[in-house]
Amino acid sequence: MIKLAFPRTLEFPPAKRQYETGDLITFSNAWPSQLGILPGHTYKVVWRADVPYDLSYIIGTADYKDVNISDNTQNNPTNPQYENLYPYGTQNTIYQILLGFKPGNYMCHLYMPYDQWILGLEFTNMVPNDANMSNPRLQYIGSIKPEDSPHYDPRLTIVTVYNMAPFYLRYLTDSGVTGDAEKCITNMIINHCQLVDVTAGLPGVNPQGQNVIMPLTQEQKNRNLIRYVTELSFRTRGPV
Amino acid sequence: MDIISPSITKKVINDSATLTNADNALVTIPRIQTGYLKQFTASNPAASPANLMIEDEYTPDSSTNNTSPTLVTKNCFPVVVPAAAGGANGYIVIDYGHPLSKHMGSLAILSDTANVIISFVLELE
Numbered sequence: 001m002i003k004l005a006f007p008r009t010l011e012f013p014p015a016k017r018q019y020e021t022g023d024l025i026t027f028s029n030a031w032p033s034q035l036g037i038l039p040g041h042t043y044k045v046v047w048r049a050d051v052p053y054d055l056s057y058i059i060g061t062a063d064y065k066d067v068n069i070s071d072n073t074q075n076n077p078t079n080p081q082y083e084n085l086y087p088y089g090t091q092n093t094i095y096q097i098l099l100g101f102k103p104g105n106y107m108c109h110l111y112m113p114y115d116q117w118i119l120g121l122e123f124t125n126m127v128p129n130d131a132n133m134s135n136p137r138l139q140y141i142g143s144i145k146p147e148d149s150p151h152y153d154p155r156l157t158i159v160t161v162y163n164m165a166p167f168y169l170r171y172l173t174d175s176g177v178t179g180d181a182e183k184c185i186t187n188m189i190i191n192h193c194q195l196v197d198v199t200a201g202l203p204g205v206n207p208q209g210q211n212v213i214m215p216l217t218q219e220q221k222n223r224n225l226i227r228y229v230t231e232l233s234f235r236t237r238g239p240v
Numbered sequence: 241m242d243i244i245s246p247s248i249t250k251k252v253i254n255d256s257a258t259l260t261n262a263d264n265a266l267v268t269i270p271r272i273q274t275g276y277l278k279q280f281t282a283s284n285p286a287a288s289p290a291n292l293m294i295e296d297e298y299t300p301d302s303s304t305n306n307t308s309p310t311l312v313t314k315n316c317f318p319v320v321v322p323a324a325a326g327g328a329n330g331y332i333v334i335d336y337g338h339p340l341s342k343h344m345g346s347l348a349i350l351s352d353t354a355n356v357i358i359s360f361v362l363e364l365e
Contacts, residue, residue, distance in 0.1 A: 056271040057301040
């Protein structure tokens with residue numbers, strides 16, 4: 001659901017980050033069942049289009065703004081603004097959103113749903129909660145800086161599906177930014193994908209030369225496995 | 241259409257204006273772009289020095305305290321253009337690298353003297 005490919009190594013040729021037509025994608029069993037896709041099912045991308053969209057906010061020094069990228073205000077007590085970046089309806093579509101940040105003295109935190117941080121550590125205070133947003137040291141816990149996912153090579157990917165809980169981007173500036181405010185610009189490429197459920201298998205030819213539905217191999221099921229937020233965040237992990 | 245990496249857009253705006261007394265020239269920076277003032281020139285036909293002010297204007301977005309956003313004007317940089325002398329206009333050039341801040345919402349240029357001609361190069365990215 002969220003993928004941040006921190007540049008641990010040089011990549012050449014550049015890694016493919018967008019789903020293409022014909023790709024198989026699988027949603028893990030941890031996904032809720034009432035969404036636009038079914039947990040544990042594998043889908044084939046039958047159509048896709050890249051739709052560019054940009055977000056821009058001017059944020060004062062030592063301040064932040066929560067941006068709800070969903071199409072509803074659930075769990076959103078303070079800020080009703082939302083960006084409608086979830087698929088609408090049950091047309092078997094998903095959005096794979098690549099977020100690239102333009103340079104600036106700001107950072108971005110990820111929450112889903114409201115105020116539930118995703119990237120944090122184990123000790124009580126080592127998380128990007130509201131109290132830590134004004135702490136000059138701890139506000140950097142779990143933060144994504146523009147250089148982590150630059151606009152010319154976006155490395156942060158979020159997959160959204162119909163009816164998913166609201167996902168929040170929190171844009172935060174540190175104190176002392178030039179001109180007392182920072183312009184935080186995010187260039188997004190929204191990979192609009194339409195899917196067909198192929199969990200039952202794909203058409204193929206058996207050793208007898210007959211056209212049959214061949215069961216998916218484990219490799220095909222795991223090729224593009226999309227995990228749900230509860231699996232990605234240590235906050236929601238149970239004991240192993 | 242396959243866009244893997246959005247291209248870096250860099251746009252240069254060349255513009256000029258003739259200022260009236262106590263009036264201002266306003267350049268709006270598109271929301272999705274940041275910009276730098278690359279070069280600024282001013283020509284003053286008056287017999288006394290002209291005082292210009294180059295200002296940033298922007299309206300912050302904020303959710304921390306839920307206050308209504310209000311326009312912020314930052315006095316970025318005062319510029320004194322020399323008086324005309326010997327039949328020639330007073331003239332000043334400010335080159336790239338001058339410590340003007342990154343422009344937020346718009347750039348306003350104010351003058352206390354009429355008929356000052358300004359021209360500027362804004363580099364947006």
